[in-house]
Amino acid sequence: MRLSQMLFVTLREDPAEAEIPSHKLLLRAGYIRRISSGLYAYLPLLLRVLDKISAIVREEMDATGAQECLLPQLQPAALWQESGRWDMYTKAEGIMFTLGDRRQQELALGPTHEEVITAIARDMIRSYRQLPLHLYQLQTKFRDEIRPRFGLLRGREFIMKDGYSFHTDTDSLKQTYDDMYVAYSNMLRRCGVAFRAVDADSGAIGGSGSTEFMVLAEAGEDEVLYTADGKYAANVEKAVSLAPEAVPSPFKTYEKRDTPNTPTIASLAKFLDCSPTQIVKNVLYQVTYDREPEGEQSVLVLVSIRGDQDVNEVKLQNALTNLAADYGAATVLALEVPDAENQAKWAAKPLPLGYIAPNLADDYISPEKAKAAGIAPKFLRLVDETAAPLENFVTGSNESGYHIVGGNWGAEFTLPSHRMDLRKAIAGDRAVHDPNQTIQTARGIEIGHIFQLGHKYSTAMGATYTAENGTEVPLEMGCYGVGVSRLAQAAVEQSYDKNGIIWPVAIAPYHAIVVVPNIGDADQMAAAEKLHDELNAAGVETLLDDRKERAGVKFKDAELIGIPFRIVTGRSLKNGKVEVVKRAGGDAEEIALEAVVDTLKDWVEAAVR
Numbered sequence: 001m002r003l004s005q006m007l008f009v010t011l012r013e014d015p016a017e018a019e020i021p022s023h024k025l026l027l028r029a030g031y032i033r034r035i036s037s038g039l040y041a042y043l044p045l046l047l048r049v050l051d052k053i054s055a056i057v058r059e060e061m062d063a064t065g066a067q068e069c070l071l072p073q074l075q076p077a078a079l080w081q082e083s084g085r086w087d088m089y090t091k092a093e094g095i096m097f098t099l100g101d102r103r104q105q106e107l108a109l110g111p112t113h114e115e116v117i118t119a120i121a122r123d124m125i126r127s128y129r130q131l132p133l134h135l136y137q138l139q140t141k142f143r144d145e146i147r148p149r150f151g152l153l154r155g156r157e158f159i160m161k162d163g164y165s166f167h168t169d170t171d172s173l174k175q176t177y178d179d180m181y182v183a184y185s186n187m188l189r190r191c192g193v194a195f196r197a198v199d200a201d202s203g204a205i206g207g208s209g210s211t212e213f214m215v216l217a218e219a220g221e222d223e224v225l226y227t228a229d230g231k232y233a234a235n236v237e238k239a240v241s242l243a244p245e246a247v248p249s250p251f252k253t254y255e256k257r258d259t260p261n262t263p264t265i266a267s268l269a270k271f272l273d274c275s276p277t278q279i280v281k282n283v284l285y286q287v288t289y290d291r292e293p294e295g296e297q298s299v300l301v302l303v304s305i306r307g308d309q310d311v312n313e314v315k316l317q318n319a320l321t322n323l324a325a326d327y328g329a330a331t332v333l334a335l336e337v338p339d340a341e342n343q344a345k346w347a348a349k350p351l352p353l354g355y356i357a358p359n360l361a362d363d364y365i366s367p368e369k370a371k372a373a374g375i376a377p378k379f380l381r382l383v384d385e386t387a388a389p390l391e392n393f394v395t396g397s398n399e400s401g402y403h404i405v406g407g408n409w410g411a412e413f414t415l416p417s418h419r420m421d422l423r424k425a426i427a428g429d430r431a432v433h434d435p436n437q438t439i440q441t442a443r444g445i446e447i448g449h450i451f452q453l454g455h456k457y458s459t460a461m462g463a464t465y466t467a468e469n470g471t472e473v474p475l476e477m478g479c480y481g482v483g484v485s486r487l488a489q490a491a492v493e494q495s496y497d498k499n500g501i502i503w504p505v506a507i508a509p510y511h512a513i514v515v516v517p518n519i520g521d522a523d524q525m526a527a528a529e530k531l532h533d534e535l536n537a538a539g540v541e542t543l544l545d546d547r548k549e550r551a552g553v554k555f556k557d558a559e560l561i562g563i564p565f566r567i568v569t570g571r572s573l574k575n576g577k578v579e580v581v582k583r584a585g586g587d588a589e590e591i592a593l594e595a596v597v598d599t600l601k602d603w604v605e606a607a608v609r
C-alpha cells in the first residue's frame with residue numbers, strides 16, 4: 001500500500017480532547033477520529049489492527065470448539081423484561097440505549113446478549129445430547145456510559161467478542177470456564193500485551209465465579225490487588241485481605257465523653273488519644289430497590305465498621321442485593337449516601353451526623369414522611385467483620401459533640417445479625433492465604449471477563465432441557481467477553497515512547513514500511529517499489545512511503561504510527577544495501593537488498609509465534 005494513495009493525516013500537536021497517551025497517539029497517528037462523545041471512526045489503519053486482534057480471538061475460540069454466530073443488535077424489550085434486567089439496564093445503571101419502532105414496540109441496542117442467546121437456547125436446545133454447546137460472536141455493542149472517555153477504552157459504541165456456553169451441570173460449565181481461562185490467556189499473550197488474571201466481582205451480569213483479564217497500565221481505571229508470591233490477585237472491588245490487628249482499647253468502663261468538634265475519625269482519635277482501630281464508625285447509606293409491581297422502595301442502611309477501615313461499596317451493594325427479597329424486591333436500583341436534601345424527605349429530627357451510634361433509633365425516621373417517600377420505617381443494620389470483635393470500643397452517642405467510650409456489643413449495643421465482610425482491602429494489608437504476604441497494588445485496564453452464570457438466565461426465561469433421566473432441568477450457563485477495540489488501545493497504552501506508538505508485531509497494522517527519502521531519485525524509487533512488492537508477496541505486510549515529503553517528516557511519521565520495521569532506501573543503496581530500523585529499541589542495521597525479504601520474514605515469524 002502506498003501512503004500517497006491513503007487517507008494519511010498525522011498531527012504534530014497533542015489533541016486537546018485526549019488525556020492519556022494511547023488516546024493522544026491514536027488520534028495523532030490517524031488511527032481514529034472522534035465523531036461525538038464516546039463515538040469514534042475506526043480509520044483504515046485501525047481497522048487492520050482490529051482485524052488482527054479479531055483473527056487471534058477467532059483462532060483461540062475455534063480451538064476450544066466454540067462456534068461463531070452473529071446475533072441481532074436490536075433487541076426487543078420483552079426479552080429483557082423476562083430476564084428481569086430491563087429496569088436495571090434502563091433505570092438503575094441506565095446504560096442501555098432504548099428506542100421505539102413504528103408500532104410503538106420498545107427496543108434496545110444490545111449492550112450484551114445473555115437474553116437473546118438464552119431465548120435461542122430455550123427454542124433450540126431440547127436434550128442433554130446437544131450439550132455442552134458454546135456460541136460466540138464479534139460485534140459492535142452499545143452502552144450509554146456515564147463517563148465515556150479515554151477514546152476506545154470507554155466508548156459508547158465498541159467491539160466485543162461475547163460468547164455463551166450451555167451445560168448440563170456445573171462440572172461441565174467449570175470445564176469450559178477453565179478452557180476460556182486458557183484461551184483468553186493465549187489471546188492476550190499472542191497480542192503481545194502484559195496482563196494479569198484476577199478474581200472479579202460479577203456485577204450486573206450475575207452468577208458465581210468470575211475472572212477478569214487486566215492489561216497492566218498506569219492509566220487503567222481498575223485497581224488490582226495482588227501478592228508477590230503470585231498466589232493471589234483480585235480486582236479491588238472483590239479483594240479480601242486481613243486488616244491490621246486492632247490495638248486493645250484503653251477504655252475499661254462505659255462512659256459518655258464530651259468530645260467537641262470531632263465529627264471525623266481522625267479528629268476523634270486525636271482528641272481521645274486513641275487508635276482508630278478502637279472506634280466503631282457508623283456510616284449511613286440509602287439503597288433503592290426495584291419492586292414489581294408496587295414500585296421503588298428505599299431503605300436506610302447503617303453500616304458499622306472499624307474506624308480505620310472503609311466500606312467497599314461493591315461488596316455493600318452485593319450484600320444489599322442478597323437482602324432484597326426481605327423487601328419484596330430483586331434488584332438494587334441505586335446506592336447512595338443520603339445528602340441533606342434527601343434526609344429532609346424522611347428524618348423526624350436532625351441527624352447527629354458525625355456522632356451516630358450503632359443503635360441510632362428508628363424514630364429518627366418519621367413514619368409519615370417515610371411512607372410518602374417510599375422509604376422503609378426502620379434502619380437496616382449491618383456490621384463489618386472488623387467491627388464485630390471489638391471490645392470497649394469508642395463510638396458515637398447519637399448526640400452532637402459527644403462520644404461513647406468503653407462500649408460493648410451484647411451490653412450497650414446489639415450486634416447486628418447481618419455480619420459480613422464489607423471492608424475495602426488496601427495495599428499494605430496482609431493476605432488471607434498467607435499473612436506473611438503483603439498486598440500490593442497495580443493499575444489495570446479490564447480487557448476480558450469470564451463468568452460462571454449458573455442458571456440465573458435459564459431459570460428466569462424458562463430455558464430447560466430434558467436430562468438423561470427424563471426430567472426438565474434449567475441449562476447451566478457461562479459467558480465470556482473480551483473488548484476488541486479496547487484491547488487495540490490498551491496495547492498502545494502499554495507500548496509507546498516519545499516518538500509514537502510501538503505496536504506489538506502480531507497486531508501492528510503493517511509489519512514494515514519502506515521509506516523513500518527522495519522520490520525524485522529513480523534508483524531509490526525503483527528499489528523501494530521492488531522491496532515493497534516482494535515483501536508483500538512473501539507475506540510481510542508492507543507500506544511504501546512514496547509521499548512528496550521531506551525525509552525527516554517521513555521518518556517521524558513512520559515512528560508515530562508505530563510500524564515495527566522501517567526500511568530506508570537511502571545512501572547505502574549505492575553499496576546494494578538498505579538501512580533497516582526496529583521500532584522497538586531503535587536498533588538499525590544495513591542489510592543487503594537480496595537478503596531483506598528473508599530477514600524480515602524471519603523477524604515477523606519469530607515475533608508472532
Ligand code: ATP
Binds near residue numbers: 112153203447486
Ligand atoms: P467496565 O467495568 O470497564 O465498564 P464491564 O464490566 O462493563 O467493563 P463487560 O460487560 O464484562 O464489561 O464487557 C466485556 C468487555 O467489553 C470488557 O472486559 C471490556 O473489555 C469491554 N468493554 C466494556 N465496556 C466497554 C466500553 N464502554 N468501551 C470499550 N470496551 C468496553
Ligand code: MG
Ligand atoms: Mg461497564
